[in-house]
Amino acid sequence: MKPAPFEYFAPxxxxxxxxxxxxxxxxxxxxxxxxxLGPLLNMRLASPEVLIDINRLEDIAxxxxxxxxxxxxxxxxxxxxxxxxLIPKSWPxxxxxxxxxxxxxxxxxGTICGSLAHADPAAELPAIATALxxxxxxxxxEGERSARPEEFFESxxxxxxxxxxLLAEVxxxxxxxxxxxxxxxxARRHGDFALVGVAAVLTLREDGTxxxxxxxxxxxxxxxxxxxxAAELLAGEQPDGESFDAAAEKAAELSEPGSxxxxxxxxxxxxxxxxxxxxxGKALERARGEGDGSP
Ligand SMILES: Cc1cc2nc3c(=O)[nH]c(=O)nc-3n(C[C@H](O)[C@H](O)[C@H](O)COP(=O)(O)OP(=O)(O)OC[C@H]3O[C@@H](n4cnc5c(N)ncnc54)[C@H](O)[C@@H]3O)c2cc1C
Numbered sequence: 001m002k003p004a005p006f007e008y009f010a011p012x013x014x015x016x017x018x019x020x021x022x023x024x025x026x027x028x029x030x031x032x033x034x035x036x037l038g039p040l041l042n043m044r045l046a047s048p049e050v051l052i053d054i055n056r057l058e059d060i061a062x063x064x065x066x067x068x069x070x071x072x073x074x075x076x077x078x079x080x081x082x083x084x085x086l087i088p089k090s091w092p093x094x095x096x097x098x099x100x101x102x103x104x105x106x107x108x109x110g111t112i113c114g115s116l117a118h119a120d121p122a123a124e125l126p127a128i129a130t131a132l133x134x135x136x137x138x139x140x141x142e143g144e145r146s147a148r149p150e151e152f153f154e155s156x157x158x159x160x161x162x163x164x165x166l167l168a169e170v171x172x173x174x175x176x177x178x179x180x181x182x183x184x185x186x187a188r189r190h191g192d193f194a195l196v197g198v199a200a201v202l203t204l205r206e207d208g209t210x211x212x213x214x215x216x217x218x219x220x221x222x223x224x225x226x227x228x229x230a231a232e233l234l235a236g237e238q239p240d241g242e243s244f245d246a247a248a249e250k251a252a253e254l255s256e257p258g259s260x261x262x263x264x265x266x267x268x269x270x271x272x273x274x275x276x277x278x279x280x281g282k283a284l285e286r287a288r289g290e291g292d293g294s295p
Contacts (some may be wrong), residue, residue, distance in 0.1 A: 004039035009018040010053045014139065017054055017166060022141045024050045026163035031055070032114035033077065034108050063087070067177045068174035074167060075215055076114065078107035078125075079236040090175050092207065092286070095134060097124045097183040103191045113167045116152070118131075119223070122193035126153055127224040128183070131199035131216040134172050138219045140165035178204040178211075180287030185218070186271050188262065194219045194272035195263045200279035202239060204287045215247065215276055220257040220268050227251035232275075239284050241277075248276035 011017040021028060028050035029038055040046040054060070060073035073182050081087055081098040088095040101107055101115070101124055115125040116136065125127050129136070130149040137146050141164055152159050161167060185197030197218040203211045213234040217225040230251035238244040257268035 001042055001044055004044055004047040006048055007050045008053065009050065010056050012055060012056055013091070014166070014168070014170060014288065015059065017052055018139055018141070020050070020052045020135060021164045021166060028052055028163070030117070030166065032231055033110035035102070035110040036114070036118045036120070054135050057234050058147055070172040072112050072170045074111065074113040074169065076112050078110045079104065081112070081210065082107070091132070091172055093128055093181040093183055093201070094172070096181070096201070097128055099187055100124055100183070100187070100194065100197070112143040113170055116170060117159060117161060117167045119153055119157050120140070121222050122219045124183070124185070124194070124197060124218060126219040127216045128198050129170060130199050130224040130226050131214045136167060137169040137171065138165050139168045150226065151225065170224050176203050179181070179208070180283040180285065180288055182282035182286070184275045184279045196220055196268050196275060196278045199273045200276065200283040202280060202283040204239070210237050210239045210243070213280070215249070215251050217251070217255070217272060219270065220255050225255060227254060229254060239280070244277050244280040247280065248273045251276050252271070
């Protein structure tokens with residue numbers, strides 16, 4: 001199939017893009033990498049009257065280190081995560097997960113902010129933004145606002161973005177000392193959307209006990225599943241097989257995954273248990289500086 005007819009604009013500045021968004025409101029769609037919007041248009045699952053192509057806005061294609069934060073502009077491609085010298089050391093969770101996003105050709109075009117704005121519940125980046133407490137910076141007619149991931153991701157492919165707003169930047173806070181992270185997922189084939197994926201973040205105290213932990217999953221809920229109750233079981237504990245089993249069990253117990261053609265709810269729960277234990281084990285090694293520390 002081919003898309004329904006639409007009017008096409010290619011603004012030369014962010015201001016022009018925002019003016020167009022304000023003029024056309026919910027009849028318009030931003031075109032970033034087009035890796036999700038393209039198929040939706042072709043299948044006529046989306047039929048916007050207006051497309052606002054932001055691909056000429058090179059000044060928002062940045063990934064930079066600023067004030068301790070990693071700042072990623074709206075047009076930065078997913079592939080740049082793998083090529084950036086900045087990311088592997090300080091934000092290894094992003095670096096470890098990036099190769100699981102589809103295939104290299106797709107990541108050459110797909111943007112980081114586009115994936116967040118699209119909010120597919122099986123996508124990697126929304127779960128990672130949640131696990132790392134990213135800040136989402138949004139521009140619109142009323143100026144700038146920022147949202148935390150739990151405010152931004154509202155439901156299945158639905159965010160708090162208003163039709164006239166642009167997700168302009170995502171900011172990842174500085175890494176905390178003695179923190180280890182791990183991303184693990186299971187997909188039927190490499191490059192497919194994950195059946196279940198998990199981001200584990202583990203911060204140790206100087207005495208080696210656990211100061212804080214996060215477990216955030218993709219593929220098991222309409223928005224990233226942030227298993228806070230499970231992760232909180234680890235706080236103050238000796239991080240070991242026993243405490244990891246308890247957290248993994250709790251995360252599975254409190255999850256509400258669905259069944260579909262790809263996997264049953266029971267299988268997804270099983271994956272939550274297995275992947276959580278393994279991811280916590282890896283995160284622990286990295287928090288202790290064991291191995292080469294690389295993802
Ligand atoms: C075969 C295939 C396999 C894939 N596998 C995976 C996978 O394993 N994991 C994964 O995470 N993703 C996967 N994807 C999706 C891919 O990562 C997309 O690149 C991503 O979801 C959207 O980014 P984009 O820049 O292409 O956005 P687009 O497709 O251009 O836009 C997607 C949506 O977001 C909106 N949007 C985009 N940018 C902004 C912005 N800055 N502000 C406001 N709204 C905006 C658009 O209007 C549109 O509604 C796959 C896609 C395909 C086709």
